[in-house]
Amino acid sequence: EDKVVQSPLSLVVHEGDTVTLNCSYEVTNFRSLLWYKQEKKAPTFLFMLTSSGIEKKSGRLSSILDKKELSSILNITATQTGDSAIYLCAVEAGRFGAGNMLTFGGGTRLMVKP
Amino acid sequence: DAGVTQSPTHLIKTRGQHVTLRCSPISGHKSVSWYQQVLGQGPQFIFQYYEKEERGRGNFPDRFSARQFPNYSSELNVNALLLGDSALYLCASSWWPRRGPGQPQHFGDGTRLSIL
Numbered sequence: 001e002d003k004v005v006q007s008p009l010s011l012v013v014h015e016g017d018t019v020t021l022n023c024s025y026e027v028t029n030f031r032s033l034l035w036y037k038q039e040k041k042a043p044t045f046l047f048m049l050t051s052s053g054i055e056k057k058s059g060r061l062s063s064i065l066d067k068k069e070l071s072s073i074l075n076i077t078a079t080q081t082g083d084s085a086i087y088l089c090a091v092e093a094g095r096f097g098a099g100n101m102l103t104f105g106g107g108t109r110l111m112v113k114p
Numbered sequence: 115d116a117g118v119t120q121s122p123t124h125l126i127k128t129r130g131q132h133v134t135l136r137c138s139p140i141s142g143h144k145s146v147s148w149y150q151q152v153l154g155q156g157p158q159f160i161f162q163y164y165e166k167e168e169r170g171r172g173n174f175p176d177r178f179s180a181r182q183f184p185n186y187s188s189e190l191n192v193n194a195l196l197l198g199d200s201a202l203y204l205c206a207s208s209w210w211p212r213r214g215p216g217q218p219q220h221f222g223d224g225t226r227l228s229i230l
Contacts, residue, residue: 042221048216048218099162
């Protein structure tokens with residue numbers, strides 16, 4: 001059974017701090033790892049990492065995939081109160097033609113204080 | 115462009131009733147997936163449909179069913195509701211399998227279902 005684990009469960013930081021969120025996975029036929037941000041409702045897509053793209057960056061956010069360690073990190077620098085959210089890690093696995101269902105971790109709840 | 119739209123936004127039902135949730139994908143997307151998110155947990159996969167055919171099913175009882183229509187919208191049906199079915203039900207669409215691998219799923223705001 002595919003498994004995705006995120007740590008820490010929750011994190012409280014102050015504006016300007018840098019945070020690192022962790023995600024580890026055990027899946028069969030790994031295809032990609034995705035990060036989402038969930039504030040109140042819809043998870044919003046952040047990054048997709050695959051064997052051909054193991055590092056992504058967008059503004060203050062960046063993510064790295066370590067296929068050897070079966071893990072990924074999401075870094076947020078110079079945090080702002082608007083970064084407060086639940087960050088979800090998900091893995092897509094299996095044969096390509098078999099669908100692209102996602103297996104999610106439990107999420108990391110980030111709170112950024114002013 | 116409109117994102118994934120879901121209706122209704124909130125729903126209150128009692129045990130034993132049935133419910134139908136609706137989803138319209140992003141224009142051009144033909145793949146629709148359903149997820150259940152219980153409070154404090156990550157979303158859990160229920161179904162995926164592509165071109166009106168079921169392409170994947172998660173570990174949910176037969177009380178859960180879904181279908182996709184010719185316009186690629188989708189319905190999720192849940193019968194004989196239990197208290198444990200209370201959750202946020204999320205719909206996602208993507209370009210999969212068109213445009214090759216590396217197509218992320220995009221989520222709607224979900225339907226919050228409460229069972230009394």
